Amino acid sequence: MNQWTNFTKGFVKDNPVFVLLLGLCPTLAVTSSAINGLGMGLATTFVLVCSNIVVTMIKSYIPDKVRIPSFIVIIASFVTIVELVMQAYVPALFATLGIFIPLIVVNCLVLGRAEGFASKQSLLSSLVDGLGMGFGFTFALTLLGAVREMLGNGSIFDVKFTTGDAILIFILQPGAFIVLGYLIALINKLRTSS
Amino acid sequence: MEYFAIIIGAIFVSNIVLAQFLGICPFLGVSGKVSTSVGMSGAVLFVMTLATLVTWLIYVYVLVPLGITFLQTISFILVIASLVQMVEIILKKISPPLYQALGIFLPLITTNCAVLGVALLTQSKNYDLLQGLVFAIANAIGFALAMILFAGLREHLNLMQVPKGMRGVPIALVTAGILAMAFMGFAGIV
Numbered sequence: 372m373n374q375w376t377n378f379t380k381g382f383v384k385d386n387p388v389f390v391l392l393l394g395l396c397p398t399l400a401v402t403s404s405a406i407n408g409l410g411m412g413l414a415t416t417f418v419l420v421c422s423n424i425v426v427t428m429i430k431s432y433i434p435d436k437v438r439i440p441s442f443i444v445i446i447a448s449f450v451t452i453v454e455l456v457m458q459a460y461v462p463a464l465f466a467t468l469g470i471f472i473p474l475i476v477v478n479c480l481v482l483g484r485a486e487g488f489a490s491k492q493s494l495l496s497s498l499v500d501g502l503g504m505g506f507g508f509t510f511a512l513t514l515l516g517a518v519r520e521m522l523g524n525g526s527i528f529d530v531k532f533t534t535g536d537a538i539l540i541f542i543l544q545p546g547a548f549i550v551l552g553y554l555i556a557l558i559n560k561l562r563t564s565s
Numbered sequence: 566m567e568y569f570a571i572i573i574g575a576i577f578v579s580n581i582v583l584a585q586f587l588g589i590c591p592f593l594g595v596s597g598k599v600s601t602s603v604g605m606s607g608a609v610l611f612v613m614t615l616a617t618l619v620t621w622l623i624y625v626y627v628l629v630p631l632g633i634t635f636l637q638t639i640s641f642i643l644v645i646a647s648l649v650q651m652v653e654i655i656l657k658k659i660s661p662p663l664y665q666a667l668g669i670f671l672p673l674i675t676t677n678c679a680v681l682g683v684a685l686l687t688q689s690k691n692y693d694l695l696q697g698l699v700f701a702i703a704n705a706i707g708f709a710l711a712m713i714l715f716a717g718l719r720e721h722l723n724l725m726q727v728p729k730g731m732r733g734v735p736i737a738l739v740t741a742g743i744l745a746m747a748f749m750g751f752a753g754i755v
Contacts, residue, residue, distance in 0.1 A: 392734060395593065396678050400586035440646055447639035455635060470685055473638040477678040479590060544584050545746040552731075552738030560730040 377499045381507025387480045388511035388551075389558045394480040397471045398512055399547040405528050408516025410464045412509025414453050414472060416502070419481050421449045423501035426489040442485045443476070450475045480508060519550050568699050570755045575703035577751040581679055582711040583744060588679030592712055593737060595670070602716035606709030608670040610702070612652060613680050616645050617701035620684040621694055641684050646675045679708060715744060 387393045397415070402408040425445050433441045454472050457465040465472065475481065484504055489497040517527055523541030525533035540546050579585055582592050588609070595605045620641045628634045653671045656664040674680060683704050687697040718740055727736050 392593070395589040396586050399589060440643070443642055443646060444639065447642050451635060451638055454638065470682060470689070473685055474587075474678045474682060476638055476642050477675075477681050540746070543749065544586070545742040545749065547586070548738045548742030548745055552735040552742065555738065556730045556735035559735070563730075 374495065374499050377496060378503040381500075381503035381505070382510060383507075383558075383562075385504075385507070386511055386558075387504055387508045388515075389555055390562075391480075393483055394478045394508065395551075396474065397478065398515065399544075399551060401468050401471055402512055402516040402519055402547060403542045404520040404524070404526075405513055405517040407464070407467055408512035408514075409509060410461070411468055411471065412505070412512040414457065414468075415475055415478060415481065415508055416505025417453055418446060418449045418475050419484060419505045419508075420498065420501035422446045422481060422485055423489040423497040424494065426485045427492065427494050427497040430490050438490065439482075439486065442482060442490075446481050446485065447476050480504065515547075515551060515554060518554070519546055522546070522550070568696070571696060571700050572703040573755045575700055576707040576710060577748065578753075578755055580707045580711055580748050581683070581704045582708055583741070583748045585682070587682040588677050588708055591670075591673060591677055591679075592715065592741070593734065595673075596712055596716040596719055596737075599713060599716045599720060602712045603709075604666055605670045605673075606705070606712050607666065608674060609677065609679065609708050610705035612645075612649060612671070612674050613683055613705045613708075614698060614701045615652065616648055616680050617684050617687055617697050618694075619644055619648060621687060621692075621697050624688055637685070637688065641681055645680055645684070649675050679704070711744070711748075715741060718744070 381387065383390075385391060388395070388398050394415070397411050401411045422442070422445050426442060450473060453475070454465075457468075457472060484500060488500050492500070519541045521527055521532075522538050523543075523546055525531060525535065525537035541550060575581065581587050582589065591605055591609075596602050623640060623644060624634070624637065628637060628640065649671055653664075656671075683701050687700055690700075692700055719737060722736060722740065731739075
């Protein structure tokens with residue numbers, strides 16, 4: 372497969388959030404602002420790329436029957452690294468994202484790519500796939516976070532652009548479901564008309 | 566009173582699905598029919614209680630004495646994954662009817678973040694064993710409540726004329742948003 376199409380498929384065509392509907396728990400939970408969405412997206416990208424690389428490198432040594440548990444151990448190791456690094460260097464972001472950092476382990480996107488892609492493809496393809504899917508996920512989370520922050524707080528990346536009241540409901544829990552629902556509808560519309 | 570606060574808090578005030586966003590995949594994935602959502606909720610109740618019990622014991626008697634609490638994530642997920650496998654094998658042997666009812670949902674539960682989430686939350690809230698178990702059961706009931714309500718709504722949605730672009734997942738998410746808004750009404754009661 373052409374590496375460029377492999378890389379770009381994660382953004383629109385096979386976007387993990389808007390099209391494949393994978394990893395919706397962190398998507399809904401942490402996107403109350405654009406910066407939180409970006410942080411969560413990058414943490415997941417790191418885990419995704421590293422676990423894809425390791426899975427392709429050792430795929431021929433893993434017996435088929437225990438492959439899923441082995442993948443989970445690989446993913447969990449990288450998640451632990453992310454947890455410790457974030458706790459040390461970005462404690463504020465770590466506190467906001469809270470339980471959703473350890474929960475990257477059970478993000479079906481990461482396991483899905485390891486099982487469905489990295490365990491079958493070459494090292495380069497898996498690396499590119501991890502990066503593409505990771506950035507697609509980051510893009511979706513940042514977009515959702517930005518829309519919610521603009522509507523709910525009147526700011527974008529913590530920069531206020533209005534002094535008036537904002538629609539608070541959008542940064543509360545119901546707003547996450549509603550904004551994601553309408554964004555998916557919009558993307559469906561764009562995909563069918565193009 | 567303390568247990569009452571944990572129960573009401575977990576079921577209504579910070580509902581695991583609608584307020585904490587854990588277990589969204591089964592919430593959207595298997596909520597097409599009320600009957601399947603009841604089956605899924607039963608399986609979650611079973612595994613969540615058992616997983617919280619086992620991970621609590623492991624945390625307090627293995628990880629803390631050895632000073633390796635940073636391995637919490639990795640050990641919890643392994644315990645949950647093997648627990649689910651074991652439950653599946655044991656149920657198949659001792660209670661075929663229960664296995665028939667819960668069987669297909671069990672493999673899906675390993676990647677249900679609600680189970681790992683509740684195990685981690687129990688630790689971060691410093692609950693003792695009994696509080697942890699009450700918390701796990703209450704969360705499972707909260708999951709069941711959200712799931713069955715939502716499945717009932719979706720059964721009705723199927724009969725409605727929904728605009729083309731909104732069909733399927735988008736309208737389901739907006740409905741979930743309105744349900745979450747209703748649950749916000751419980752805020753502040755404990």
